[in-house]
Amino acid sequence: MLGPLNDDVARARYALTAKQLRNVRNAATSGVLRQKAAMLGVELPEEYVDNPMDGRVDGKVGRRDGVGGHI
Secondary structure: OOOOOOHHHHHHHHOOOHHHHHHHHHHHHHOHHHHHHHHHOOOOOOOOOOOOOOOEEOOEEOOOOOOOOOO
16 A cells, blocks of 8 residues: 555554554654664565655655644
8 A cells, every 4th residue: 555544544454553553653754664674684665755755744744853844
């Protein structure tokens, strides 16, 4: 599945709690997920984007420094 997942879809599809989903999102947007994959020798899919060009994460556009956006 490409694109952002809303909480209901993610919880149903992957059997995640709200806290687990938040942890996955935080790991993905901070770059930790990519670092762990590299450490474990796991290739991420080509479609995986943790730093989109347009600043869109989880369907919202904002700045990563917390100023003027949702991120």
